[in-house]
Amino acid sequence: MAVESFSQDTVSNLVPRQSSRRSHTLFVALQKEIVLGILAPDRTLTELDLAQRFGCSQGTVREALMQLNEEGLVKRQPNRGTRVAPCPADDARALLNLRREVECAHLDRVVARTDARLVADMRALLDGMRNAARDGDEYALSVRDRAFHTRLFEAADLPLVTPILTRCLIHAHRFKILNSQPNRALSETAERHLPIVEALEARDRARLHDLLAHHIATIVDFGPDLTGGPTEGET
Incomplete structure (x- = not known):
């Protein structure tokens, strides 16, 4: 079983939480990379890759990606995966x-x-x-x-x-x-x-x-x- 390897910080606590602590921390980490352009517009994101990178479960990744989708920072499409949203x-x-x-x-x-x-x-x-x-x-x-x-x-x-x-x-x-x-x-x-x-x-x-x-x-x-x-x- 994957072990959560990332932790909360002061910035995480300023972002309103709508999910579990672990998925919220991942949500903040991914939000940061999208806002700063580290994860560029239209980049494909996979649950497996993110789970391996952050040392967490795919369920945690899925929950974080759903919250990012609600915020408009990613686009999740059935059978087509998840991409970072454009910023026109x-x-x-x-x-x-x-x-x-x-x-x-x-x-x-x-x-x-x-x-x-x-x-x-x-x-x-x-x-x-x-x-x-x-x-x-x-x-x-x-x-x-x-x-x-x-x-x-x-x-x-x-x-x-x-x-x-x-x-x-x-x-x-x-x-x-x-x-x-x-x-x-x-x-x-x-x-x-x-x-x-x-x-x-x-x-x-x-x-x-x-x-x-x-x-x-x-x-x-x-x-x-x-x-x-x-x-x-x-x-």
Whole structure:
């Protein structure tokens, strides 16, 4: 019988778990490789190969691949196996527009529910991004970045919408990473979240809207505004 040979870490604990501990840890490991492009788009993945590589059972692999399929990072087809999903620009553009609508349309609810605990959580996640940037850990930075935006939106108390945002976030980050140049601006990526925290702490809804809209529309060190035009408050 295969023996599980990988373990959880702090990053794994930040990713919401929807399966057993062992398959979740494998899910996070594979998610990392897909987001960073180590497992390239359209690459074939087999349960047997992954089980041998990670020293786990094929059942554990199957469960992890099912979760990746639900997240849109792989495509599982009957009798045709599993492939890493593509990451086209048209999808990224549509998801960025959807993300901006989700994050920016409910800020009245967010501001109304802002308290010291929310601000403290946001500052802690910002510090985590800074630490990841300092360590040159792009995946850890991405996980904490996604957790930052998810935590902010959770204050709106719209739990049926949150999964839509989390899907937008993972694919936006993957698209950015796959299309960025080497020596990406990790510190700048972390620090651009500071004004968002400050606007939230001030309960300044208008500034928070403008900052988030600009933040979403522009991708650090990739460049273009993929949403197709200026955001509110921009010229």
